[in-house]
Each structure stands twice: as structure tokens, then as C-alpha cells.
Amino acid sequence: MSTDQKIPETRAETDLAAAFEGTRGALPGGAGVAAIRTEAFDAFRAHGLPHRRVEEWKYSDLRARLKNVPAFAPKRDAAAAGHALAALDDVYGDTGRHRIVIVDGHYHAELSDVDGLAGEGVTLRPLADALADEGEALMGLPEIARDDAAVGLNAIFCADGVDIRIEAGRTLSKPVEIVHALSAETPVATSERVVIRVGEGASARILENFLGGAEGSFSNTLTDIRAGDRAEITVARLQAEAAGTTHVGTAVLTMGAQTRVKLIGAGIGAGFARHQSFVSFTGEDSRADLLGITMVRAGQHVDQTLVVDHAVPNCESRELFKTVVGDGAKGIFQGKIIVRPHAQKTDGQMMTQSLLLSEDAEMALKPELEIFADDVQCAHGATSGEIDEDLLFYLRARGIPEDEARTLLVLAFLSEAVEEMGDETIVEAFEGRIGAWLAEGK
Template sequence: MPIRHTQAESDLFDRYEAAKSDLAGSVAVSALREAAVDQIRDRGLPHRRVEEYKYSDLRAFMKSAAQLGSKSEIARAEELLSEENLFGDLERHRLVVANGAFVAELSDIEALAAEGVTVTDLNDALAGEHGSQHLAFPKTGPSDGVVALNTAFVQGGVVVEVAEGAEVAKPVELVHVATSAGAQVTRNSVRVGAGGNLRLLETFVGQTGEGELNAVFDYDVADKGVLAATRLIVGSNSGARLLTSIATIGAEAEFKSLGFMAGPRFARNQQFINFTGENSEAKIYGVTMAGGDDLADQTLIVDHAVPHCNSREFFKTVLDGNARGVYQGRINVAQHAQKTDGEMMTQALLLSENAEMANKPELEIFADDVLCAHGATSGQIDEDLLFYLRARGIPEDEAKTLLVLAFLSEAIEEYGEDDVTEGLEARVRDWLAGH
């Protein structure tokens, strides 16, 4: 039966009709966009009756849909980059996407080229013969509504290709800047060649009001490649923040990521991890802080499709006020994926009686020679530890801050990227200062 569309869904269809002639892409890309719009038309936005969105009902949250953001002024983008420098003095290369479009003038293209990294505007890639490859759905979540929304409206982004054997000395910050109101929809492809090594920082600055931010990051790590991706989602934005990772991991490769969320009204960080080569490893970490009436969702699906691979998932959540936290994690082990080793743990700290945490770790195992485990905990601050600190003259608020920082820092430090640890812990202190 046809569904009755909400105001936001009707706005999205109007947005598409108004923008489709300006959206980049070949004929094949346009067909993918049309198919994605048809999916939204048939199913609507993701809602609580869709199992993966049971605890984070996007359809109920989005009351309307803003138009796509207009082209950014470079001067305003530079100003925001200076004002909201999230990693301080950390030496890094920078790639800038402003209001959904890649800004070459503010990006370190030549410096990266000298280290074996090629950077291409996504819109140029979409117009090419193989442009449709950049909008393909993830195998693990082929019907995901957020990815469909991204496919329909993607404005631009970057394609980053690390040459075979290239080791990029500095981290690369891929920063999304919103200089005006409106929605921002981007797709970014990161390809690490065989034996290559890249550390990626994904940041988001500026305000977009009620408009959603929808960004998809498509990672491809070739054999013996290494990729570490740190995602920082902070700020008191009122619109939905929808971030998706699609990772394909080759043989003897290493992939690790940390998704850090603090402040947005509605934030969902979802990851689809696919092992395609043997003897590889994935380490996935999450740090979440939410207060007031915020909702923060960390969703993860790891597909062990080949033997002899390891995965570790470790997530920490702190909730205050009436906030709701969500963790949904699933490890899939295929029948022939013997010798798989997978461990998943999610821990939540509730600072108020009204805070609520939904933990849903899952294992789906079809092989018989595996080591897999999962666990979940939720609780309050340990009163004995709090008393211990107060008995030594530390004020109660400061003592609570120390305990919360220690709780979250366990995941940050296990992530192991020492040069970004200080910046992440500074963001924790900033959030705690307001709660």
C-alpha cells in the first residue's frame, strides 16, 4: 500500500525536482539518484518500524527538509576554519568541502601530491565513465535509508587515492564547512593502495540550522594497507547529523576508526565494515556524549566474509539530562570464515535518572571454529570512587569530571593515535564544562 508522506518527505521530493538538473553525474549516476528517490518515495524516511532505526526514528525527528546549501564564499569558509580549529596546532594536511562542494583553493593538493596522494573533485569523477562506482550501495546495508538519501542528493566531495606503498607522514584533515543555512550532502571516497598508510581526520564546522548534514565515507584499503579514520562530530546543531562509513578491507590490511560525538540534537554514526581478504584486522572505537534532549546513535555492522580476520569494537557513552543513547552492533561470520576472532563491548555511564541507553550487541555466526564475544553495561558513577576523590579535597564537580574523563579516555587511548588524543580529550572537557 502507498504510504502517506510526511511534510519532510514531500519537501525532499520538491528539493530533488528543483535541484536534479544541477546535480553532477553521468547517465548511470542519474539513474542511481532516481532509484534512491524512488526508494524514499516507496518506504519513506527510516522510522522505528525499521529494525535498524527502532531507537532513532529519523522520520519522526525531521519535521521539514531544507533546500540544499548554496555555493560557499571562500572568505567565509576561511573565517570559520580559523574560528573552529578543532585540532589546534596539530600539523596536518587539509582538504576542504564547503556547503557540499570541494574547495581546491583551500586544500593542500600539491603538498599531498608530493607524498603520493591524488585528490580529485567528486563531481569530476561522477561525470566520468566509472562515476557510478562512487555512488554504489554498501553490500552490508543495500537498502539503508540514510545512504539512499545521500545518493539522491549528493552535491560533491572528494576522491582521495594513496599510491601503492606511499606512507603519508602527516594526518589529512577532511573538513566539512557549513557557511550558510541549508542541507549539506557529500560523498567521499578514500582509496589506500597496497602497502599504503594514511591517517584521516574528519571534522565538521559551522552551523546549518535545521538542515541535515548527510556525509558518506567510502574506504577501500588494499592488501597490506593501513587506514586510521578519526571522526569528530561536535557542536549544538539542531538538524540531523547523519554520518556513514563503508569500509572494504583487503588481505593483511589494518583498518581502525574512532567516531566521537558530542552535542548535536540528533546524531547517527553508522559503519559497514567488510573483510574481503584474509589475515586482516579492524579496530572500531566510539566515544559518545549527549545531554538535554539529544539523541546519539552509534550503529555498526562488521561482515567477516573470509577466514583468519580479527575485529575489536569498543564503545563508551556518557548521558546526562533527558538524553538517549543508542548502540547497535552486529558481527556477521560467514560459514566459510573460520578462525574469525571478534570481540564487541559497549559501556554507558548515566549521569542523570532520566537518561536512557539502548544497547543491542549481536553475533550472527555460521562458522564453527571461531572466537567471538560481546558484552554491554550501563550504570552510574561509582560512589566509592567519588568518595575517594572527595576525601582528598577534590570538589565534587571536579571529581565527577575526572571520573568521566577517565571512563571515556580508555577508548580514546586504546585507539592509539597519540597525536589526536589531546584534541579529543579537550573536546571531552569542553562538553563536561557545560554539563
């Protein structure tokens, strides 16, 4: 007789099941998309929310975190959405950029620079329209991301977002900023999806910001970036939502041949956050620089998870992730490089470093290599420690007060990853955020 028993359903799981049953008939997409949603929902009912017994989620128990799930947010009118957006920080200040606005999970064309982007060869469509035209192709994702629990949850509920197409050969004159804004009045759930298709030989900078939120809000976002052959893109993702929110953000990056990508993710906000990136090399002679910074304190929990799939020969990946953990907080880094049997001449190098600012700070590190080819150069490394007392003494001996000296050392530690982006706009904005975070902790 089998002794296996299904774990009792939690209130949050019941809320999610009821939400899907109540809305499934109104969700966008044809029969093919509906079948994808149903398959994902069946998997959710069988396994529930990811928890510590799921290897990929053992450090970030979403099932234990979510006591309940608030109602999915309805779309606000333009005035209310604009008011919610105006109440949030402007991450990039006076920097010129094309802005795309998503408020409470819903794309607002009237608040977005549709005309300016069209002039640069960029087309925007609401996700619902794109799903109606090419839903199954749009919902399809690489193998390494397909079975992830958060990806499946997004597939069930994604009803809005935006499809962005950058024409082949275009070089955008200004960055494209995608703002994901949560209103602060009441807790909501969101499940938007952004698809970015970068044409062959195109060049673009994408700035994606996650801001705002009320206590108890739950956001589950997915950004699907498809870079064509010889494309060059820079992507900066900043998560700075309010402390009482739960954030799960997924970036899926698929690279063609001779493609160059720089991707940085910064985790600063939310009480519980998981940033996961799935990177697939599908064309030869491509390179990805994958960077991350995390800053947590006062009970925050932020998880940076990365999977890189080298499925073709002659590609390079460089991963550098930095984490600063303050009082009573927990940081996590999980990174995996996969080299497929035919992916000879792969060069993949991963490094993660963490800085613990107090005795009750906690850091979990799990770097992995899965190599099935023999002519490769791959390595990973992980370090964890406190502020170097010799460096601190050196600065104090030159008249710098202790608090200021510690701030300078933490800033220098994190800035190494930020400056690897090589983009002045991103570097200045992120270093400004780092400085503000350090000032708040004094």
C-alpha cells in the first residue's frame, strides 16, 4: 500500500484555483493558448506552489510565504493609472528614454510613448491582441524554463502586458524603459507578461523597473526576450517594490547567432523576492554577460537564480553576482551552467560573492556546472565574508569616519558588477540606488 499523501492545500493555493476557475473563460487567446493554460493549471493542482522540497526552490519556500493571494487587479482608467505612476520614484531622472507603462499588471498605451517608438521602428501591441494572433508561438518558451513553477503560474493567469517588436537593423537612439508599477492603496495580485523581439542586427537598451505596491501584494511577472542573429542588447532590471510585497520575476533570454547581450538584475525591494533568469544559446558565436546585485536588510529575503543553457558550440557566458546582506536578512544565489554534448568550444565562467554586514545575516550559495562536452572552458567560484578590517583600518587611518568608510567599501564591492555593464545611464542610476540604500541603513 502506498503511503504517499497529497499535501493539504493552503489558503493561497485555494485562492489561485478559485481565481482561475472564475476567469478562465475571459482570458485572452484561442484554443491553443487555453490548452496551455489548462495544462499549467493541472500541474499547479498536482504540485501546488513551489516549496522547500522542490530542489530549485528549497531556499525560497513560496508556499510558506503566501498566506493568501489577493484578487487580481482590474485595469484602472488612464487618470488613476497616471496618478499611481506619478507617486513612484523616477529611477532614471532626466535621462531621455521611450517609456512603456504597465500599472497593476495592465499595459496603458495612452501613458506610453507609442508614437516615439514607432518612429524608431518599434511596434507595441497589447498582449491580448498578440495572443489572439499568434498565441501558441508567443507562449512557447525554451526547455530550461518550461517546467518552472512560477513560469507555469504566469502561463495560467497572464492576461495583459505588451508585445514589443524591434525591426531588423534598427539602432534605437534612446533606451526603452518598461515601468511595472503597483498601486499602494490596496493589495493586489498581478501576472503580466512582456515579450521583446529584437530583429536581426538591431541594437537596443532596455530598462525594466518594478516599483510600488501595498502590504500583501503578489506580483508574478515574465519578460521573454528573443534576440535575433547579430543583435546587440543591454537589459537592466531593477526590482524596488515596497517592503511588504512578494515578487517573483522571470527573465527568459533566447539568443541567436553572433548575438551580444548584457543583462543585469538588481534586487533591492520586496519582503520576499525571487529573480530568476533562463538564458538559452541557440546560435553560434554569441556572448552573454550576466550580472546581478542584491541588497537586503531587516528580514528581507531575495533569491537570484540563474540557468544558462549552452546548446550550440563556440559561445561565451560570463556571470558575476554580488550580494550584500544586512541585519536579519537572507540572500540566495543559485546558478547553473549547462553545456550540451555538441556545444564544443564553450567558455562559461561564473562567480558569486557575498558580503555579510552583521552576525545574523544569512547567505546561501549554490553554483553548479553540468558539462556533457569535452572541449570546453568552464568554472565557478563562490566567496562569502565580512568587510575587510585591513581596508577599513586603511580608510580610517586617513581620516575617514568609520560609517563613511564602510559605505565606501560596500559601494566599491557592488559597483564592480554594475560597471561591467559599460553603460553610463545604467551605472549612474544603479549606483545612486546603492548609495540611497546605504544611507537608509545608517
